Amino acid sequence: MVALALQVKGITKRYPGVIANHEVDFDLRKGEIHVLLGENGAGKTTLMNIIYGLSMPDEGECYLDGELIQITDPNLAISRGIGMVHQHFMLVPTLTVVENIILGVESLRPRTAFLRQLSLLDLASATKRIESLSKQYGLEVDPAAYVRDLPVGAQQRVEIVKALYREADILILDEPTAVLTPQEADDLFQVMRALVQPRGDKHGKSIIFITHKLKEVLAVADRITVLRGGRVVGSTMPSATTENELAAMMVGREVVLTVPKGPARPQEPVLEVQDLKVLDDRHLVAVDGVSLEVRKGEILGVAGVQGNGQRELVESLTGLRKPVGGHVRILGQETTLASPRRITELGTAHIPEDRQKHGLVLSDPVKDNLVLNTYYRPPFAHRAVIAREQVADNAARLVREFDIRTPSIETATSNLSGGNQQKTIVAREFSRPIQLLIAAQPTRGLDVGSIEFIHGQLVKRRDDGCAVLLVSAELDEIMALADRIAVMYKGKIVSVMPAEEATREKLGLLMAGVS
Amino acid sequence: MQSTSRRGKAPGAVRASILGLTRTLSIPALAVLTALLIGALIMLLSGGNPLVGYVALFEGAFGKARSLSETAVAATPYVFAGLGIALGFRGGLFNIGVEGQLFIGSICAAGVGYAVHGLPWFIHMPLALLAGCLGGAICAGIPGFLKAKTGAHEVITTIMINYMAIYFTNWLVTGPMQDPGTIVPQTRRILATAEIPAIWGAYRVHWGTVLAIAAAALVFWLLWRTVLGFEIRTVGANPDAAKYAGIHVGRNIVITMMLSGALAGAAGAVEVLGLNHYFAPSFSIGYGFDSIAVAVLGKSHPWGVVASAFLFGALNNGANLMQLRTQSPVYIISIVQALILMLVSADQIVRRLYRLKDLPKGNLATPAVATSESALGTGKEAKS
């Protein structure tokens, strides 16, 4: 009989309009790595939030060490030995590593009397404990460093130490590899292996590993459970399955892993970047002497782990951020310091990385968002007055053409699904004549249908003679779409190669700075 | 729902829109009612008689033709100032400097009103009004400029300028602009050619009230029919998207502040030109601050502002008779107005009190006030 660390039965969680979890059964054995696999929106995070006490299930039971328990808040989860590393790190950037780690358990007692909270902090002994934990599991952290100064890989180690400091026996890792290079991910897998090893007569830690990346699953899992649309669709072992089988389980049909496209016919350069230098929000160099060109009729993919200067590169090309050095030319015209409007008017379309922050005015209706950067000129405006009929006609036409699912063109875009929000942006950007398309993470967080639609649109634009710059952290997306691939690492383009020459391994090494 | 669909579309749509309107109006109406009830409680506890008080209040506000005229007079500066604040809200700016802009606008109008001679009324009066608008616009433009260039939060800078404006006008009317014929700190009387005439015989209500309502129509047209309005609203709703859309955010902030200040300046100017005919520092009873409540109660919509301005005008006007009859100080109205602001913004309280259904999130009564950076002194530079 295998000892179960955790078991949930019949978990159901409804949100207005969706059932996030539907009668989910799931268990975790002591000392195993159990992968929870599923697409975005499959209900993985919901299930983990329930286990961690961040939300309460509408129905269902939860057992810890065989004991029925209601996990009403994270305090209880923590005190019962559950630790969670969230997809978006839960670290306070302005505090040091040690402060982040001891936060909430400053005196190692779950419920301290209020006056105890006014006693002086004992950072020295906390630091000692952190150092011994970090040695024990090979998790290198600097307790005195400020979290805001740490690279993502190090922040993730802090998160794991934070859970171990609270004496967690069950670790939930929510999409931990999304921000890592393949090599950093391998390091993480080694740490995970070390964690589940038995120590003396004690069981090792038990790990729930959430991901949607198939290759990792086979590399690290002891067992695999697949979620789709809030339901468990199957459980299996790595030895008994293949990538394609898992993919089919995950999306519910055979997936086409490639995008149909013909060979590129590149012509004259549309975008020319020379020795570009850009600073980030903290005034540190983020783009460090980048040179590249994108030609009419080709897709140049920029691969790289998030946070290596891609965002700053895109923002400087589109006029949102002023470069401090170098040159940008679009269609032969100097645009290095040009305003976003001038760059748009030259025929540039921009699908921004953060669609809700930059791409849309969420509180405004769909029809206004569809003219967000053309509202001021004919046919949408005459002599400073908005032509309301034209704006409405334009919206009706684009909603039809791009199949944007919205109750009406007057609906606020905040009420649309992520996929339809992205379609709204794509429709707007493609509704005017364009020569250059800059797309940053165009499919992040979207469902498979929307991803296929947007991929198709990108290829269609290329075939229509547009120059396309695609920036994506998804290696698969880059490999499926790009004609040439540039790899960005620490603000530099470390290599550019034709897509045919690229392999995952080669790109992975370049992304990690190994050349 | 089913019954409406069976009846066919047209009546259903009409009913839905009526239902929608009552729904929109029910919260503000209940908020006002509740605020008045709490006010009554305060009066009762401090030894007054709220019933007699509120009857007097109503009578004072609407009882006679003269009271109606006085209510309109009291509402007029609220309309202008409320529009100024509402316009700022729409552009994502919190212009708490309306009080100071009112002072500056008012003294500018008075200066042009008495010092410029020999103009026909149809030039002199608009000129004086324009001077008032300009004064207010400059007064508000400075914090706008500072926000756009350095990120200094407009809430603190506009308040500081309030105090400076009040000191400054105080110096003017005790020094260079003081009426030589008196020792009272006030300016000379403006010329007849600069006056905004009365509408209705011997009553004090003047054409400034009509101007105020016209201003509301103008603001509506500006915000929802023009390119500039599109830009103001976009910057207000999402400055990042506005930048992406090619809007010059910094310039837009300055323009919005100046328009807001111009409306505030007009509020002060109309008080001088239409009502008092001279400037004295005591003319404002805190219009600038009350107008925040006016704008919020009116949901930052021009017509809503007009309606709530008249309500505030009625309250202030009626309070005088109330104080006369019941000895309850007029200040009770300030308390009621603060409560209205509170209850309209925190509409959940009202919903809970009267067991109304919660609206879906996002339909908040509070306008978007620079929500992305409402922390004071945010260092984000608005330059683009």
Add this chain to the structure above:
Amino acid sequence: MDMRIIIGLFALTLVKATPLTLGALSGVFCERSGVVNIGIEGMMLTSAFTGFSAAFFSGSALVGIAVALATGGLLALLHAVLCIRFELNQIISGTVINLMAVGVTGYFNRVIFSGRTVPGVETLPRVEIPLLADIPFIGPILFQHQPIVFTTIILVFLVHIVLFHTPWGLRTRAVGEHPRAADTLGIDVFKVRYINVVVGGMIAGLAGAFLTLEAVGTFEKLMSNGRGFIALAAMVFGKWSPVGAFGAALLFGFAEALGVRLQIENIGIPYQFLGMLPYLLTIIVLAGVVGRSTPPAASGQPYRKE
């Protein structure tokens, strides 16, 4: 210049800086936990009035101070409920407090004291710290003051220790920067915010008590006169740290003291311009310095559990 004038000027600076410092400390408590409080002005004004009234009727300054503290705390509780529970826009909520303060003090000032010339209460006694007060130059500037001035200086350092060296302070800073992170660690974000805002309100209440009970001994209409807002500027200038805010408050206090001094000297500048000094300085400081300081990341935003 005469040494006595310089000593007097610096001593006056400390006095004028006292309500600003208290206001700024109040702001630090609130904003460090993520709640913007522009209602400090109103809290000061209201507690100045209630503190005075209580001292007037009870004959005890201590009762006055206690009532002032309670008033500040209660108004802050209202602010906290509106901002945290009802997710009201925090600047609007602060405006509610400020408007309410004008109404409440105006109303009850007439109800309670109308028709009567309000005789003042005796201001708090001046205390000379033994030995220290006798140090030449420093002594009269720093160690011959009324109690609230001393309390304020002690509070500055106390707040510094609480904020940066205790678990409570650590939690406060975490909640103000990244409330979700604190929540996932089992920290009650709402509780931390409620307590900090109320404590901040009580400090603003002490500032109110200073205005009536320590400075003049009577209540005047709108006597807070924008100090609550200048205090916020001091907080920003001091980068949300107690010691920094104290420094900034001293600067603004100096401007005010200088205005008073120059008015006494009668050098021909109209008093209105001298009166503008602190406000002008505030604008210059905000415009010049603030561009480079960052507020707590979550301040101004209501926290909503998932």
